[in-house]
Amino acid sequence: MTVPDAAPEVAPEPRVPRGAVLASDVLDSTEATLIYNTKAGGSERSSPDHLVEALHQLGYRPVYRATDSEDDLVQALRDAEGTVFVAGGDGTIRAATLHLAGRDGVILGIIPMGTANNIGRTLGIQGEPLDVIAAYRGAAVQPFDLGRITAPWGEDVFLEACGCGAFAEVLAEYNPDDGKSPLRAVQALGTALSAFDPTPIQLTLDTVPEPDETPYALLEILNTRATGPRLRLATTADTSDGLLDVIRIDASHRDGMLAYLAALARDDFEALPSVQSDRAQVIEIPYHGQAFHVDGEVRQGEQGAVGTVRVECWAGAVQVLVPVAAPTAGAQEVGEPTP
Ligand SMILES: Nc1ncnc2c1ncn2[C@@H]1O[C@H](COP(=O)(O)OP(=O)(O)OP(=O)(O)O)[C@@H](O)[C@H]1O
Structure with missing residues (x-):
């Protein structure tokens, strides 16, 4: 068996990451x-x-x-x-x-x-x-891991994240002709987070429905720690744990725009009291025609549509x-x- 430079020359005891x-x-x-x-x-x-x-x-x-x-x-x-x-x-x-x-x-x-x-x-x-x-x-x-989506618009796979709410709305509105500026995108997200008026939905995590319908200003399912223009929303996400990180902000308890921008800059977004963070294998999101993003792509909303967006972790x-x-x-x- 020939292997590419298998043995490290300088490290006598290579330490491999857990699970690798x-x-x-x-x-x-x-x-x-x-x-x-x-x-x-x-x-x-x-x-x-x-x-x-x-x-x-x-x-x-x-x-x-x-x-x-x-x-x-x-x-x-x-x-x-x-x-x-x-x-x-x-x-x-x-x-x-x-x-x-x-x-x-x-x-x-x-x-x-x-x-x-x-x-x-x-x-x-x-x-x-x-x-x-x-x-x-x-x-x-x-x-x-990858994320696998079954939705009314079809099947999708993501590496980083998918979601609906403020970030999907920003991406749907974002005009790339204005230049690819991470700063502009983060500012747009801050504005959308404080202004977006979401429809209440009842989320299901690993077959357990949430007790109430909640209007989510932001609902992001992440595999990687950041998505889009380096938005670190899931600061401890692990791409090999067989789970996806569910990050959400209840619109009725949201903070002001500056709190989110400052938390992103400090890299402790999940520490904000208005940010709820969970992990799950399967997430079911009621669909009422809202815009979704799948990594950097947008699935435009469809007025009057109903159904379920099922997001599943495709482990390894x-x-x-x-x-x-x-x-x-x-x-x-x-x-x-x-x-
Ligand atoms: N293998 C490929 N060869 C040529 N073009 C590709 C290939 N894969 C993707 N593309 C196209 O190239 C474009 C830019 O790719 P990518 O997003 O990787 O670069 P980027 O825009 O510089 O990255 P970033 O978004 O981090 O700034 C995309 O629109 C994509 O469709």
């Missing part, structure tokens, strides 16, 4: 595919050639599959085996991951190159692309490469040292 295993224990192939979105925000920081060379140095045999759009991923990933490295923003990682979900024998290697990088940050994967690749020497593999849908040295989501406490 060394990549060298599961990979029996040095095969690798590189997807590189040349349109993503940070793509000028390196080139596919540089990344291919860096992967070679780790012991992989990478093949770069050029893609002009998401549609090209069907062909590029059809026969992919081994490790699929995806360089791009959250949108690119999402697009590729949707093709890999539920597939055996494939591991996702994230090379964050966007603005928000919510997926990479949740896993402790950040930095310049070549540094990220270097940190994959002696890496571990851990499960990465993907296997993801994580550096052993960096802390990872849910793995701040590391497991026993690997022999």
Whole structure:
């Protein structure tokens, strides 16, 4: 069995995150595919050639599959085996991951190159692309959950989050032509949180209905800690726990806009008294035509529609490469040292 640079050269006792295993224990192939979105925000920081060379140095045999759009991923990933490295923003990682979900024998290697990088940050994967690749020497593999949605508009899968209320309304109104500004988006969310007038709904968490109907100014189901323009709504979310974080704000008890903006800036959104935080496997949300977002995409509301939006955690849908040295989501406490 040949493995890509399995043994770390400097760390005699690699410590892998809890729930993860060394990549060298599961990979029996040095095969690798590189997807590189040349349109993503940070793509000028390196080139596919540089990344291919860096992967070679780790012991992989990478093949770069050029893609002009998401549609090209069907062909590029059809026969992919081994490790699929995806360089791009959250949108690119999402697009590729949707093709890999539920597939055996494939591991996702994230090379964050966007603005928000919510997926990479949740896993402790950040930095310049070549540094990220270097940190994959002696890496571990851990499960990465996805969210699966069955709704009146159809089926959806998300990596980061889905939800309705203020953030979905902001995304539905957000005009990308005005420029992609995290600050503008956060300010818009603050305003929407204090002004949005939601319809009361009765939520069900893991088959247990909530006692009352509640008007939620914000209802977000998160897999990663942050979504959108780095909105850290679920500050302790764990992408490998088989659960989704349910973050909600009852509109009748909401704080003022500044309280939310300040909490986001302080990174303790869940500590606000008006923010309720729970974890569940299955969440059922009554649908009355309200707008939803699924990661960065919007499912526009449909007047007069009724039904249920069922959101379920798809535990371990993907296997993801994580550096052993960096802390990872849910793995701040590391497991026993690997022999
Ligand atoms: N493999 C791909 N090749 C080319 N284009 C892609 C690919 N995957 C996604 N895209 C498209 O590229 C666009 C930008 O992607 P992405 O969101 O990853 O980058 P970004 O906008 O720089 O990131 P961020 O949102 O973090 O700033 C998206 O509209 C997406 O549809």
